[in-house]
Amino acid sequence: MATTVIETRPDVLIDFDKESQGDVRTEEMLINMGPQHPATHGVLRVVLRTDGELILESVPHIGYLHRCAEKIGENLQPYQFIPYTDRMDYLAGMNNNQAYAIAIEQLVGIEVPERALYIRMIFAELNRIASHLVAFGTYGLDMGAFTPFLYSFREREMILDLFESACGARLTYSYINVGGVHDDLPDKFLDVLLEYLDYFEPKVAEYNQLLSYNHIFVKRTANVGVISAADAVGWALTGPVLRGSGVNWDLRKSTPYEIYDRFEFDVPVGLPGGSEGVPQSVVVGDCWCRYMVRVLEMLQSCRIIRQAIKQMPDGPHLAGKLKNLKLPDDEIYVEIENPRGQLGFYVRGDGSTIPARVKARGPSFCNISILNHVGSGCLLADIPAIVGSIDIVMGEVDR
Amino acid sequence: MKTLMRYDKTILAGLLLAAMACCSASAVAQDYPDPKERPERVVEGEAVPQDAYRSEVTPVVESVLFYIFGGALLLSAVGLCICRDVVRMATCLFFTLGSAAVLYLLLGAFFLGAIQLIVYAGGTLILLVFGVMLTNKSPWVRFDCKPAEMIAAAGVAIVLFFGLATMLTTTEWAQSTGEARSTTVAQFGKALLTTYLVPFEVASVMLLVVMIAAAYMARQE
Amino acid sequence: MTQMSVPWRPRGKVRYTGLSGLIAGFARAIYGMAAPVVRAFPGSILLGAIFTVILVGWAHFLLFEFADNHLIGADSNISAVRGFLGAELTLAEIENGLAVAGAPAPGVLQYAFYPIQFRIVRDLLSAGGILGFISVIPLYTIWWERKVAGRIQSRTGPMRVGGWHGWSQSMADGIKLINKEDFVPDHADGVLFRLAPYVAFVPAILAFFALPFGTYWVFRELDVALVFILAMLGIEVLGVILAGWASNNKWSVYGAMREACQMVSYEIPMGMALLIPVMAVGTLSMTEIGNVQGDGWTSWIVFRNPFTFAAAVVYYVAALASCKRAPFDLPESESELVSGFHTEYSGFRWSLFFFGEYAAMFVVSGLCVILFLGAWHSPLPMSLADRFLGDDLLSRAAKGLFFSGPLWFVLKCVWLLYVQIWIRWTLPRIRIDQVLYACIQYMLPLMMVILLGHTLYELLVPVHGIVWTFFNIALSVIGGAVMLFLVSIACYGYLNRVKLVGWLGVETLPGS
Amino acid sequence: MAPEEVCDILKERFGAAVLDAKLDARRPYVVVDVARWHDIALFLRDDERLQFNMLECLSALDLLEDNKLAAVYDMFSVPVVIASASTVVGGSGCKSTPLLRHHMAVRVEVDRDKPRIPTVSDVWPAADWHEREAFDMMGIVFDNHPDMTRILCPDDWEGYPLRKDYEFPLEYHGIPATTEHTLTNPKH
16 A cells, blocks of 8 residues: 655644554544535545545546447437537536537538627636536535535526526527527627626625635645646646646637637636735645636636627627538547536547547546545545535536 | 334433433422522631521432432443443443432532533543544444353452442441531532642642553554 | 336335324314414514513512412421421411412412422423423524524525414424434444434433523522533533444444544533633522622623633633534534434434534523623613612513513523524534644633633732723723624614625515 | 657657658547557657647547557647746736647557557556546557556446447346337337
């Protein structure tokens, strides 16, 4: 059994070395943080080998929500498969549709009209805010604070109303389709959106006051589940988890797809303790950094949406007919910046209208794989903290 | 047994009420303060002895309570030895200590009864259960002793029984003269720090040594 | 479609007989009759109920006092035990005593007064009062907690059950819980599993027997009341440990282990913090401590000197930890241990745990009020009352209402309950090693310093000297300022709640 | 760093091991020989000109017509630049410093009856779960992989679902997997 030397824990457990036990040795227990558990968001099962409160090994078992979406992808035309992409990461339906739509468009070579690009971009950013709100709320729940959850869902409710006015659905939209957007924006949509942004932005400052800089919350998350930058890149972590470890890598900035290069925004990155706006005990790559990156990303998304509303052109919202697109005998791999990380679609056509192979690379699939490396050596109460900060959605882990 | 288990709630609710009635009845020995004159504050000098303690309850009720809780004490002590499951043993120990505390209350020694509950039922027992949970003897282990041990234990028990019986019968106990038996807490405090100061300090030093030894033993090298 | 075979044994429809069936039927009958009346004017019913409870309690006390003064007479020698049940007075004596006192129909009233003289009758009456109060307290604390939590989270909490603001929500929950099937998991230790809720529930109830609500409003005035209540709070731990242990579930074992660590470690600072007022007043009996803080809010022990002020704060934090509330609610922390020690419980047994917890919450805040916050006295000094009000019935009622009476004690306890609820719904939870770390590294040394400081302060500083009055006045002013500030925040919050909660939220709140 | 240059570097380093290079396709990729794949992977990660430190995705392919199974590795070179303490979280200070931001795809083909590929989970830890999923779905066995078991399907599931010639099981432990309708007229 690998010696679990706990080098990053400064507090009371520093010299608790496993090898030389006193005669009072607590008995090791194998515990199932089973598929049904309030701390695992969705049906993730973590088998913990614990010694008292200390975790020796935390092996995640997945596959409880496996719906073989990829096998179905090999039987459906692209425009029929879009609703399946919604159900993968059910908290960020728009971004999933966008990823698959871009993959098919680049494979077939469809040119998407300007207005559709802007609408897609606005809805993708709105969905990012909604998804980060859920992450912020449920992370408060994991730490035991019930109130932030209610506040975040109040704000998210308004975003869902906006989505409902545009595409009729609240969670599984199938709004972004191959070649553009399903139908045009309802009238007065943009000014209601502006009114919402003005209402929402001061609320984020309120969240920071309520939870982010709360002393107990900082003590529970600072210096817990630290992931170094090298590990983060080695385990192919992406999104806020990677940026929380200090690596400045955001697809919207580094390899801008669609029209992201026309907007001016920042990429928040995890910073060590003591820098401006970061509590003293925070280490780069711990739970607090990952959480704070998400909160700041919400503000950046508002900034992008405001610029997009100003530059919104007129024109058609769809590039043309969606049915029977002939897929060339070639393969394509496209990645976009999903709220949880880089969602990639590998599509291989074989000349017919149905793709030969569709492979979805879910960001949560890679992000959760590091749980064992990070989880062993911490305490039982830290597991929900780490899983919550990685913010996984089981739909896209199991596909 | 099945039906008994099904009506467990009603039975235990009855037990609950009985326990409350006994507690209030047993604590009845304290005289109901006469509302007119208040016991004035304890002056610096010698504490004014409160009016004589007398049992409001007729002796019949008091002896019934005594037998109930004395019986409970004996039964749970026997249960303590018989049970195999560690946690059931701890519960029997709890009932033993609890009924001992109630007996003190019956005798009017309220401070002692409360301290017994705090120190034993609240403190030592919890540490004992805590110790069981943390030692590597997994709590689901069962103590099943071999026949040889049984015989030895029986022998020791018989010897002890006769020793106690003779001691009980031969000594002549001081008859309770029924005069003021209830002492206020202030008198306790004064007695502890004046007449019994040395044993009090020795006990505290001994406890300190025990605590340091325990900390040393559990420390990881 | 082939019907899948269900692996577990299908049980027949569970029919409720016995106690729960009876209760459910009874409750449905009452609700049928009472619903229209309650729906009509709920607010006045609630206020009326509070006052009738106070008046009924007071009437009992007056009855006992009348019986003692007029019937038995001051000089009767107590040890003369006569009559069949050890009664001091025969019927004839009662009749002429009533006639002397000018009671209306002595012939009839004598039979009413005969049982009053027995101690056991008086005990049963007050025990009934205490049990009634105890069963009401958790009910309304749960309802109130859900309303306060709702307001903190910008929603409204229960609004429908029983009309006005869902006042009978917890009663409905109680009936539901009684009807719910509470099973025992297999391989669980049946006897201990059923015993645990009672070991956790009974001590919290017994603590009420020694808790004084007013100078005369106490079931049994023990001169070791404080130690007795501490003992009762200590025993509750065992109930929780048994529950965690007997339910054959690894998570509850974790809950039981955490509970053992936390309770044992937090009883020490709590006990030491309680020593401070005992040292200040010199007795363990809480009625005595309460009476000492009689004249005005500057005489409250919390404002006596800086050490008692700090001790009050440390006591309150340790009390939060000892009744598993707010940031310390690790044993039943939902996110990690599913729900800690009472995961496997449901129905009546689960509600017993919750009754025990809320009763313990009230006892703990009651202790804080009596020992530190001027028990049943209002901020106005009693000397003011004596100057204006005489001794007749009406003035005694006024004295009870405005100057010192059980209403003030309950009001202060409710305020401390509100603080507990407020803390619970804003702060996240602490990890177990931080809880123990805080207790051993911060609370214990701090408490020792306070204890030492207080003893030196009491010995060296002359009572009512310059230093003494300076600290007293300074702390009282601070206390008053804090109280006024909180009240002003509450008013500000209520007056413009539309602006604070935000335009989208408020329109949809019914009755806001 | 365009794909052509990467392909030249590989050819010059490994010569015959690089079987084919499809550089004009929409997403250019290089086909590599199975035997040398592990050293190529090490070279791709450690060579300072390439520095492919993040393995994005491993897609398992079923080329039924020429009786082959393939594994396509997409990898990225991410500049591991730690934002210095002075830059403000969210401030304009944390711009990304483009070091070598390029992308490469490598395909490893192996025939169907003996699908064995050397594991790269020691080169990129991310490959661990991707390889287990490829094994679970397509049946490609990765040699000396630390824990070669199924990751999505139950451990006792027979067959590899994503293969083209996979026929659906009718029931699993007594639980029917299809309805009578599909029993009577199976689709494929």
